[in-house]
Amino acid sequence: QVQLVESGGGLVQPGGSLRLSCVASRSIYSINLMGWYRQAPGKQRELVAGITTGGITDYADSVKGRFTISRENAKDTVFLQMNSLKPEDTAVYYCKAEYGRGDYWGQGTQVTVSS
Secondary structure (H helix, E strand, C coil), X not given: CCCEEEECCEEECCCCXXXXXXXXXXXXXXXXXXXXXXXXXXXXXXXXXXXXXXXXXXXXXXXXXXXEEEEEHHHCXXXXXXXXXXXXXXXXXXXXXXXXXXXXXXXXXXXXXXX
16 A cells, blocks of 8 residues: 655746655555645546656656656655746646556645636
8 A cells, every 4th residue: 555645736927836745654666656646626627747667658648848847766656846927727636546456645735826
């Protein structure tokens, strides 16, 4: 099993930046794929960005060029750097790990973009 703890959310003005962190309870060397998802009120959860063990990344079209996912294996942590934030980025952001035959989720962190 994998426990995930997210942090770094908050309130930011449009155009601002935030960096989310996701710390795993086991070495992320062993986790094939880690990703960030988000869910806005009344909407389905959607993939924001993913990163493989080998460092291959993928992004939703809506965040390409603004968000960057990275992993620091020595700290068992995955980051999501979010720049040029827009009000439509407001959501609860969740970290997900695909490990073995299971999917594991964190508890989520709220990101609110508002003036």
